[in-house]
Amino acid sequence: MPIVPEVPAHGGTQDDDRGAVRTDGPLFRDEAPQHQGGRPPQPRSYDPRQPQPYAAQPHAYDTRHPGGPYGIPAQPQPYEIPQHQHDQQPQSPSRSHPQPYEAPQPRPYDTPQTPPAHRTASQNPEPMPDAPQPAPAPQKKSAGRDLGAAIGVGLGLGVVIVASLFIVKAVFVGVIAVAVVVGLWELTSRLQERKEIKAPLVPLAVGGAAMVVAGYVRDAEGAWVAMALTTLAVLVWRMTQPPEGYLRDVTAGVFAAFYVPFLATFVAMMLTADDGPYRVLTFLILTVVSDTGAYAVGWRFGKHKLAPRISPGKTREGLFGAVAFAMAAGALCMQFLIDDGAWWQGLLLGLAVAASATLGDLGESMIKRDLGIKDMGTLLPGHGGIMDRLDSLLPTAPIAWLLLVAFVGSA
Numbered sequence: 001m002p003i004v005p006e007v008p009a010h011g012g013t014q015d016d017d018r019g020a021v022r023t024d025g026p027l028f029r030d031e032a033p034q035h036q037g038g039r040p041p042q043p044r045s046y047d048p049r050q051p052q053p054y055a056a057q058p059h060a061y062d063t064r065h066p067g068g069p070y071g072i073p074a075q076p077q078p079y080e081i082p083q084h085q086h087d088q089q090p091q092s093p094s095r096s097h098p099q100p101y102e103a104p105q106p107r108p109y110d111t112p113q114t115p116p117a118h119r120t121a122s123q124n125p126e127p128m129p130d131a132p133q134p135a136p137a138p139q140k141k142s143a144g145r146d147l148g149a150a151i152g153v154g155l156g157l158g159v160v161i162v163a164s165l166f167i168v169k170a171v172f173v174g175v176i177a178v179a180v181v182v183g184l185w186e187l188t189s190r191l192q193e194r195k196e197i198k199a200p201l202v203p204l205a206v207g208g209a210a211m212v213v214a215g216y217v218r219d220a221e222g223a224w225v226a227m228a229l230t231t232l233a234v235l236v237w238r239m240t241q242p243p244e245g246y247l248r249d250v251t252a253g254v255f256a257a258f259y260v261p262f263l264a265t266f267v268a269m270m271l272t273a274d275d276g277p278y279r280v281l282t283f284l285i286l287t288v289v290s291d292t293g294a295y296a297v298g299w300r301f302g303k304h305k306l307a308p309r310i311s312p313g314k315t316r317e318g319l320f321g322a323v324a325f326a327m328a329a330g331a332l333c334m335q336f337l338i339d340d341g342a343w344w345q346g347l348l349l350g351l352a353v354a355a356s357a358t359l360g361d362l363g364e365s366m367i368k369r370d371l372g373i374k375d376m377g378t379l380l381p382g383h384g385g386i387m388d389r390l391d392s393l394l395p396t397a398p399i400a401w402l403l404l405v406a407f408v409g410s411a
Contacts, residue, residue: 297321
């Protein structure tokens with residue numbers, strides 16, 4: 001009978017005599033102990049609900065036998081970690097296995113923080129909504145054009161018109177014809193540049209000049225005949241080009257013939273009367289005074305827009321100024337310039353001229369807005385082009401001619 005009892009395969013429950021001397025037995029064999037059946041028992045899976053038998057664990061300081069006390073090789077037991085232990089923090093290492101010293105990591109609040117750099121104006125161009133904004137500097141009202149150049153050009157044109165008007169009537173008719181041709185060139189050029197509308201310039205220029213002369217020589221009958229012939233010339237001239245856009249180009253040509261030379265012919269027809277130069281001068285004075293009154297009063301007192309979608313610069317106060325200035329000028333002109341004229345006729349004439357000049361200016365602004373341009377040309381510094389000066393004169397000419405004929409006759 002051995003001194004030390006055999007240790008069961010599953011391990012013992014007492015460990016009191018583990019230091020007793022022993023020289024034989026299964027604990028000191030070189031080969032592994034044989035199990036019955038030829039196969040070692042399969043380890044059982046861990047079940048936390050069942051009690052587990054005690055398994056001998058090697059002592060930390062026992063170095064006599066590799067594999068633990070009694071020389072029994074340690075066999076790993078499968079162990080499944082319960083699901084509820086996955087989220088637990090790992091335990092600190094044992095005191096028997098010292099870990100190398102690691103310097104403590106600095107905490108976030110122990111590290112000095114570098115303040116972020118301020119954003120530049122390019123990174124944050126938009127101001128904060130609640131931030132106080134600096135008050136904008138007051139701006140002076142400006143006319144938007146070179147006033148000195150405008151006055152100089154206006155005075156030069158006035159001298160040419162007055163000189164030609166009272167020296168030789170035919171010279172003034174030539175001035176009207178030249179202005180018509182230049183205006184047609186500006187209008188057709190802008191139509192082609194901005195809308196690709198090719199209104200034929202050659203028949204328009206020739207027919208327009210002939211229309212002015214015919215109105216001066218043959219009065220209204222000559223003007224209408226010349227207008228019909230100019231329209232026919234536009235239709236035929238456009239046939240020499242491809243048919244694409246024919247209707248569009250012809251329509252624009254007929255409109256240009258009516259808008260520029262036909263309306264200008266009424267100025268030449270005023271000149272045929274005995275006091276023709278004074279009638280033309282009255283017409284020019286009333287139109288210029290109306291524009292000046294609208295500008296002066298609107299610039300000084302204008303607050304309410306007249307037609308913001310068409311011409312944002314025009315105001316209702318400016319319209320009242322145009323009417324007042326034109327009526328006053330009309331009363332004076334009819335009293336002192338026109339034979340057999342009366343002051344009250346001048347009031348009506350001034351009212352009609354102010355209304356027609358304003359409508360003509362708005363119509364020209366509508367055309368330029370549709371074309372996407374500010375001025376029709378650049379021939380007149382401070383004024384734009386010829387058409388920019390004819391915008392209020394052209395629609396006013398037939399109104400003035402008609403009222404003067406009605407008030408004092410055509411002779």
